Every structure is written in structure tokens, then in C-alpha cells.
Amino acid sequence: MKIERIEWKRLHLPLKDPFEASFGRLAKRDFLLISVHSEGETGYAESVAMPFPYYNEETTDTILYMLDAIMIPMLLKSPIERPEDVDRLFSSIRRNNMAKAALEGAVWDLYAKQQGLSLAHALGGKRKEIDVGVSVGIEPSVEDVVRKVEGFVADGYKKIKVKIKPGFDITLIEALRKRFGDSLPLMADANSAYTLDQLDLIKELDHYNLIMIEQPLAHDDIVDHARLQHQLNTPICLDESIHTAEDARRAIELGSCKIINIKIGRVGGLTEAKKIHDFCQANDVPVWCGGMLESGVGRAHNIAITSLPNFTIPGDTSASSRYWAQDIVVPEVDFLRPGILAVPDGPGIGYAINWSAVEALKVQEKSYSH
Numbered sequence: 424m425k426i427e428r429i430e431w432k433r434l435h436l437p438l439k440d441p442f443e444a445s446f447g448r449l450a451k452r453d454f455l456l457i458s459v460h461s462e463g464e465t466g467y468a469e470s471v472a473m474p475f476p477y478y479n480e481e482t483t484d485t486i487l488y489m490l491d492a493i494m495i496p497m498l499l500k501s502p503i504e505r506p507e508d509v510d511r512l513f514s515s516i517r518r519n520n521m522a523k524a525a526l527e528g529a530v531w532d533l534y535a536k537q538q539g540l541s542l543a544h545a546l547g548g549k550r551k552e553i554d555v556g557v558s559v560g561i562e563p564s565v566e567d568v569v570r571k572v573e574g575f576v577a578d579g580y581k582k583i584k585v586k587i588k589p590g591f592d593i594t595l596i597e598a599l600r601k602r603f604g605d606s607l608p609l610m611a612d613a614n615s616a617y618t619l620d621q622l623d624l625i626k627e628l629d630h631y632n633l634i635m636i637e638q639p640l641a642h643d644d645i646v647d648h649a650r651l652q653h654q655l656n657t658p659i660c661l662d663e664s665i666h667t668a669e670d671a672r673r674a675i676e677l678g679s680c681k682i683i684n685i686k687i688g689r690v691g692g693l694t695e696a697k698k699i700h701d702f703c704q705a706n707d708v709p710v711w712c713g714g715m716l717e718s719g720v721g722r723a724h725n726i727a728i729t730s731l732p733n734f735t736i737p738g739d740t741s742a743s744s745r746y747w748a749q750d751i752v753v754p755e756v757d758f759l760r761p762g763i764l765a766v767p768d769g770p771g772i773g774y775a776i777n778w779s780a781v782e783a784l785k786v787q788e789k790s791y792s793h
């Protein structure tokens with residue numbers, strides 16, 4: 424495939440309500456919609472970094488710099504046959520995984536379209552439907568979160584994940600168990616807000632039948648997580664600590680977690696995401712697909728990877744209406760049945776771009792050709 428043209432459009436997409444985690448609060452998504460053109464087809468993907476480097480080290484501006492100065496020029500002058508070639512091309516660049524993933528994801532969509540395959544099928548996914556959950560942010564009070572969860576439970580989401588931080592943890596989980604009972608599929612995500620000094624507090628979370636606790640300790644740690652997992656019945660799920668299949672291998676070998684959250688952006692693209700999936704499958708470690716408050720374009724990539732067999736736990740790929748008054752894809756991402764999304768079988772990501780919505784949200788753009 425000869426890549427003829429690459430474009431990014433920077434979009435500001437306002438959230439219906441601000442989303443808060445232990446690392447910070449977000450009122451709008453600021454991201455790049457990437458288009459890669461070849462032989463009459465176009466592949467799409469989006470960048471998933473936050474506007475601030477508090478989840479990981481990247482931001483939308485660092486991605487923009489990496490794409491503009493380094494990665495787009497590299498891609499335009501390299502022969503590419505398959506999306507894996509893009510992964511290989513960028514393997515000499517340290518980290519900047521979300522920048523890599525944005526380009527590699529667009530090439531995956533392009534490749535699938537050129538082959539006449541759905542992206543899910545091109546990745547080897549077989550599932551036609553996926554169960555999905557929802558991630559619920561920190562609110563001013565426990566009662567506010569309980570009220571939000573009521574709405575999502577009524578919508579039919581198959582898993583409820585709540586964000587926790589010190590001072591907003593046990594009381595929240597206790598209130599949720601009291602209101603919804605022990606059978607609600609519930610988990611907590613701390614985004615690295617705790618240390619082993621708070622071992623007793625974390626151990627209290629063991630009493631609430633949580634499906635898992637996501638990333639309780641430092642973003643760059645797997646040693647303390649292993650110490651914690653050995654003293655905890657609740658499975659630990661790692662998010663921030665896993666950037667590669669090698670990270671996953673080390674974490675599993677150490678016993679740092681029993682579940683892995685795979686985010687395509689955090690691991691540098693679909694090729695690496697699939698490697699982590701395959702390694703976890705071979706080692707009986709279930710995975711699920713995390714989210715970065717993507718628009719429908721990123722959600723479509725998430726849906727495609729979730730069609731692989733070891734994605735056995737509902738992910739964070741909620742419907743368009745969870746965050747957006749209007750999404751940038753047609754149709755919008757919506758339930759087939761409550762809590763269930765269809766895996767599109769049309770070519771590529773299986774969603775079209777709503778260009779009038781894109782134009783209305785666009786703040787900056789650039790096009791690059793051979």
C-alpha cells in the first residue's frame with residue numbers, strides 16, 4: 424500500500440458532564456482525528472492522550488509534535504505492506520505510545536478496508552457482539568455517584584467501574600453495595616492514588632466482592648503491586664503499568680495482577696494490543712478493553728479489538744450518549760440490546776465520519792503528502 428496523504432484535525436469535543444479521576448478533571452476532549460489515504464481508501468483513528476500529563480506522560484501537544492516532526496515524515500517515506508510494518512517502523516522510537524497508536528490504528532483501518540474486511544475480522548476477532556460496562560467518575564458526594572450509577576444500571580451496562588481516591592473509597596463502595604446489593608458487577612479504579620502505606624485501607628476493599636481493583640499503586644510499579652496482590656483476595660488489574668507485551672509478561676510472572684486492562688493507545692497500537700491479548704490468553708489471564716473517553720472513532724477501534732476471544736470481561740466502551748451530546752461518527756455507538764454493542768461487519772472500523780460535526784469541532788488541521 425502506498426500511503427499518499429496523511430492528515431490530522433484537532434477537535435475539541437465537549438463532555439456532557441466533567442469527568443473526574445484521582446489524576447484530575449476533564450470538561451472536554453482535545454484530540455486528533457487522523458486520516459491516512461491510499462489508493463482511494465482512507466483509514467481513521469484518533470489520539471487518546473489527555474490534555475495534561477497526569478494519566479501518562481503524553482499530551483495532545485506532545486503527540487502533535489511527534490507526528491509532525493518525526494512519525495509522519497518517517498511513515499510517508501517508508502514502504503508499508505501491512506499495519507505490523509508501522510509497528511516495526513516506530514519500534515526504534517522510545518515510548519510515545521499514544522502517538523504511535525494514532526498512526527498505526529489509522530493504517531489498520533485502511534488495510535482492513537483495502538482487504539474488504541472489518542477491522543475486527545482483520546485482527547482475528549470472531550465475536551459479533553460484545554458486553555460493555557461504564558466508567559463512573561468522582562463526584563462532589565457519594566450520593567451523586569450513587570445517582571449516576573442508578574442511571575447506568577437502568578441502561579443495562581454489564582459492569583460498573585467507579586473511580587476512587589483516598590477519602591472517596593470505602594464509603595462509596597459501601598453505599599453502592601447497600602443500594603444495589605452484592606450481585607452488581609462492580610469494580611474500582613484508583614489510577615495510582617495509593618501506596619503500600621495504606622495497605623490496611625486497601626485490604627478493607629476486599630470485603631465488598633469487587634470484580635477487581637484497577638491500578639491501586641504507582642503508575643510505574645509492578646513490585647509493590649505483587650506484594651499487594653499476595654495479601655489481597657480481590658484480583659488486581661493493571662492499567663498504567665502495562666505498555667508492552669513484555670511488561671505484561673513481567674507483571675504476570677511476578678504475580679502483580681490477575682487481570683490486564685488493554686488500552687490500544689497506552690500500548691502503542693493494535694499490533695501490540697493483540698500481542699498482549701495473545702500472551703494473556705496463553706497464560707489464563709483475562710483481559711478487557713479500557714477507554715480514554717474516545718469519540719466514536721476510538722470506540723470503534725476498541726470494539727474491534729474486544730472481538731478477540733480473551734476479552735472476557737466487559738470493558739469501558741460505553742455508548743456515544745454516555746459522554747457526547749453529538750458524536751463524530753454515523754451511526755453513533757449505541758446498544759444493540761442493553762449493555763451490548765454489535766461488532767460492525769462492514770469494511771474497516773464500520774462507522775462513517777460525520778464531517779459536518781468534525782468541521783464544527785475543528786480548531787486546527789494539517790495535511791502531509793509525499
Ligand code: OSB
Nearest residue numbers: 478558614713714715716717739
Ligand atoms: O484509568 O481507565 C482509566 C479515562 C481517562 C484516563 C484514564 C481512564 C479513564 C476512564 C474512562 O476510566 C473510560 C472511558 O469511559 O473511556
Ligand code: MG
Nearest residue numbers: 612637638662
Ligand atoms: Mg484505569
